[in-house]
Amino acid sequence: MTAFVLVPGSFTGGWVWEETAARLRKAGDEAHPVTLTGMDGRREGAGTGLETHVEDLVRLIDGLTETEVVLVGHGYGLHPVLGAADRRPGRVARIVALDTPLPQDGEPAARSVPDPGGRAGADGRVSPPTRETRSRWGGLEGVPAEALARLERLAVPQPAATLTEPLRPAGAASALPVTGVLCTAGGSDISTIEMLVESGPPRFRALADDRFRFLELATGHWPMLSAPAELAETLRRAAAGGGHRVTAPADERPTHLRPFLEGVRDVPEVPRERHGRVDLHLPDAAGPRPAIVFVHGGPVDPDQRPTPRDTPILLGYGRLAAGAGAVGATLDHRLHGLADHALAAEDLAGAVALVRADPRVDGERIALWFFSGGALLAADWLAAPPPWLRCVAATYPMLAPLPGWEAVEPRFRPADAVGTADGPPVVLTRAGREHPVIAATVEAFLTAAGRRGARVETVDVPHGRHGFELLDPTEESAEAVERAVAAVLSRLGE
Structure with a gap:
């Protein structure tokens, strides 16, 4: 039995995973949608940063009895996933990056999201995007109107330090298998990864390592809302080691x-x-x-x-x-x-x-x-x-x-x-x-x-x-x- 730990992106909680989690459980697996500290809409959690969210996941992992744990990170959620995997590499079977690029060591989530720190309020929180700016935080292709309305209604402020605190893993998780799930309606696909690998910079050439696999999902950046059944099946394929391996070009020169x-x-x-x-x-x-x-x-x-x-x-x-x-x-x-x-x-x-x-x-x-x-x-x-x-x-x-x-x-x-x-x-x-x-x-x-x-x-x-x-x-x-x-x-x- 596989235990899927489902970590959401900015401004959201574990509720976004409800349908996908139900599909995983129906297939015989365990699913643990996560609402990180300060992301439940209540005011506690002052001073919450990335380290707080890493500790949230470490505590959850320590309490699981399943032998195979798969950590799934969507958007910002990939940062605490990588931090927790670095603390408990022996307990994690695989990391899944859901339509989200792997951050570099020392890179804060703010590096890949639009102007978070500049919009933090006096309470140290970043307000969720409006309907007009929501697409800048991930394309909404395929999300039904009802699900989109719920996404907007339940969005909560994000503690600014979670976006600006850098990710600094010790390297203990550097050998763990990683599956990238690419949501093709937003334009990302395996050919894009192949182009990046061929371009030669070390951060991209590393994606040709045997520990990386890639799967495509024909929907937008929010597959847990637009295609929950397909996402559940894709996550199960990822856990089984399925997916495409990208190979490096014969000419090793970047x-x-x-x-x-x-x-x-x-x-x-x-x-x-x-x-x-x-x-x-x-x-x-x-x-x-x-x-x-x-x-x-x-x-x-x-x-x-x-x-x-x-x-x-x-x-x-x-x-x-x-x-x-x-x-x-x-x-x-x-x-x-x-x-x-x-x-x-x-x-x-x-x-x-x-x-x-x-x-x-x-x-x-x-x-x-x-x-x-x-x-x-x-x-x-x-x-x-x-x-x-x-x-x-x-x-x-x-x-x-x-x-x-x-x-x-x-x-x-x-x-x-x-x-x-x-x-x-x-x-x-x-x-x-x-x-x-x-x-x-x-x-x-x-x-x-x-x-x-x-x-x-x-x-x-x-x-x-x-x-x-x-x-x-x-x-x-x-x-x-x-x-x-x-x-x-x-x-x-x-």
């Missing part, structure tokens, strides 16, 4: 560390200066020169080394710009989590101001060039373009938050911003073998641009993948890079 256009183009080094977060790649040319500011993608692990501006992709583009007579500026910005776009936007604004103030730069001729997830930052510049911004470029961009990225603030949607102001032309480089969910954001952007009369030039790489300069170093890729650089320079008057 994508971001592979050489730029390896074997196709030699990009010569140019003088480089470091100014805080910003590097300037300087051309061999007199007089104030136009500048291209290159904005890396993300989220990026804050401990990643080398940092983005020292990786082959930004070094390559910075040198190409300088070789063509422009100042190539690269920066490290703080897009470390889905709730960090505002921080990254501040860093980008500061970098642009630094570049424009440099006497070697013509401050009236600036281009911004965005990559991948960093392209969401383009929305600000498209919505309110300054006169000196002559061009916006984007390469394999995400031009709207991806499904499941509810923590991204609404302002960071280039597909909504394009053409809303008389802005600069856009040079957009598309990878023909792009991941479908990213390609969909590009198509939405182009549709909006066409409807609003925005000027967009596309550069296509028919056989290229996301990161084609590193993954697909072909003549086609090299020519696409050169066409994009030439298009941007022409808009800078070069």
Whole structure:
């Protein structure tokens, strides 16, 4: 017999699991829906933090007699689940992450939810979301109207410290089996995990370890409300060790560390200066020169080394710009989590101001060039373009938050911003073998641009993948890079 410990996400209690728990019990298992301290609507629990909730689960585990205990965490609930598993690894058979990414050690839940600490009241609690903002805490696909009304009626404030207190496990649970249940109506699926693993950062490459399995569930982020019977069966499959294993690519080098256009183009080094977060790649040319500011993608692990501006992709583009007579500026910005776009936007604004103030730069001729997830930052510049911004470029961009990225603030949607102001032309480089969910954001952007009369030039790489300069170093890729650089320079008057 398996004992399922069902831990809910923010603002909710064990009641959300009632139907799923009933299905599990009917199948012969034990189910223990959990209402964590301070989440029952009463005022006690002042000073409650993540550690309090970890202790709640440890006490529950210690009282169970079943030999096989499966901990299921949904949203915020995955944080105390991981903390409790670290305290009682010998009692836990498996961890199930329900439509929720695994947090990094030392990472608070606030890293993946929208602005929790900023909305805490004087009593140290975060008010539950309103009907208008509820979807930012997880898509509501498939939730019946009656269940949604109950979700809104029974939601309670969340102690702010539970969201801001970092998760610091000792590592005792690092070998436990983990099953990720991906709710596909929200856009997450196994192909998304495969893309992340292939990208190479250690936090994603670790998902190819044999202890990880993945299952899909055809509903939204609240399957206990939208598909309780299907969820119960999926949890039983997870407990039995079922699911898909993702394998690492044959080339063990992380994508971001592979050489730029390896074997196709030699990009010569140019003088480089470091100014805080910003590097300037300087051309061999007199007089104030136009500048291209290159904005890396993300989220990026804050401990990643080398940092983005020292990786082959930004070094390559910075040198190409300088070789063509422009100042190539690269920066490290703080897009470390889905709730960090505002921080990254501040860093980008500061970098642009630094570049424009440099006497070697013509401050009236600036281009911004965005990559991948960093392209969401383009929305600000498209919505309110300054006169000196002559061009916006984007390469394999995400031009709207991806499904499941509810923590991204609404302002960071280039597909909504394009053409809303008389802005600069856009040079957009598309990878023909792009991941479908990213390609969909590009198509939405182009549709909006066409409807609003925005000027967009596309550069296509028919056989290229996301990161084609590193993954697909072909003549086609090299020519696409050169066409994009030439298009941007022409808009800078070069």
